[in-house]
Amino acid sequence: MKTYQTNGAFAENYKFLISSIIPRPIAVISSRNVDGSNNLAPFSFFTAVSAQPMIIAFCPMLRSSDGQFKDTVKNILREREFVVNFCTEDNYVKVNLASTELPYGEDEYTFSGLTPMESQLVKAKRMKESPVQFECVFRDMICYGKTPGSGSLITGEVKLVHVDDSVMQDGKISTELLKAVGRGAGNDWFKTDSRFQMERLTKAQIQK
Ligand SMILES: Cc1cc2nc3c(=O)[nH]c(=O)nc-3n(C[C@H](O)[C@H](O)[C@H](O)COP(=O)(O)O)c2cc1C
Numbered sequence: 001m002k003t004y005q006t007n008g009a010f011a012e013n014y015k016f017l018i019s020s021i022i023p024r025p026i027a028v029i030s031s032r033n034v035d036g037s038n039n040l041a042p043f044s045f046f047t048a049v050s051a052q053p054m055i056i057a058f059c060p061m062l063r064s065s066d067g068q069f070k071d072t073v074k075n076i077l078r079e080r081e082f083v084v085n086f087c088t089e090d091n092y093v094k095v096n097l098a099s100t101e102l103p104y105g106e107d108e109y110t111f112s113g114l115t116p117m118e119s120q121l122v123k124a125k126r127m128k129e130s131p132v133q134f135e136c137v138f139r140d141m142i143c144y145g146k147t148p149g150s151g152s153l154i155t156g157e158v159k160l161v162h163v164d165d166s167v168m169q170d171g172k173i174s175t176e177l178l179k180a181v182g183r184g185a186g187n188d189w190f191k192t193d194s195r196f197q198m199e200r201l202t203k204a205q206i207q208k
Pocket of ligand 1: 026039040041042043044045046059060061062070071072073095096098099100101102183
């Protein structure tokens with residue numbers, strides 16, 4: 001086994017992160033530009049944080065090209081709201097296109113062929129092609145550095161959850177129907193069609 005220091009180039013650390021923390025779910029974050037147009041970008045450094053209040057987190061890094069905040073961050077800090085959409089087998093090609101770093105103000109919905117639809121509570125649009133959508137209000141941001149590749153943690157409180165009937169089964173979102181897609185190392189992506197079931201044992205069952 002080899003041991004590595006993490007005080008070198010960000011690219012080295014980044015490779016350890018993206019090849020070890022797999023598969024990663026993908027949040028497709030929709031936000032509103034200063035002129036009212038739309039911004040859309042995928043983020044796989046993404047997780048659930050709290051059920052009540054319902055909080056999610058994602059982690060945008062400073063742009064590797066110029067060390068500036070990504071457009072999503074600029075928008076969320078100003079508008080204080082955003083929508084989390086989900087990447088699935090039916091939309092991943094377009095979601096990948098939405099990750100293109102377009103000049104600020106250029107609409108990634110238009111560029112990728114995805115469809116914006118009005119939200120109920122926030123001004124940022126929902127992504128029609130996402131069968132689950134979370135309308136979120138910005139909660140906190142922690143920044144971990146000022147150089148290209150430095151990450152930050154952004155949390156949002158989910159105020160409304162929209163779920164398309166097509167992915168519901170027995171009153172719940174079905175993993176099989178949702179067909180979520182995740183991210184791995186490099187250009188690896190994952191489907192969620194290889195699953196197994198295992199019951200979580202209670203303390204009493206373990207002690208028997
Ligand atoms: C599947 C996928 C996941 C990504 N995850 C992240 C991430 O977690 N953090 C990040 O900073 N960039 C991530 N990116 C890159 C951003 O999507 C990209 O920088 C995008 O242009 C940012 O858009 P914006 O400037 O409109 O916010 C990811 C790209 C792809 C394709």
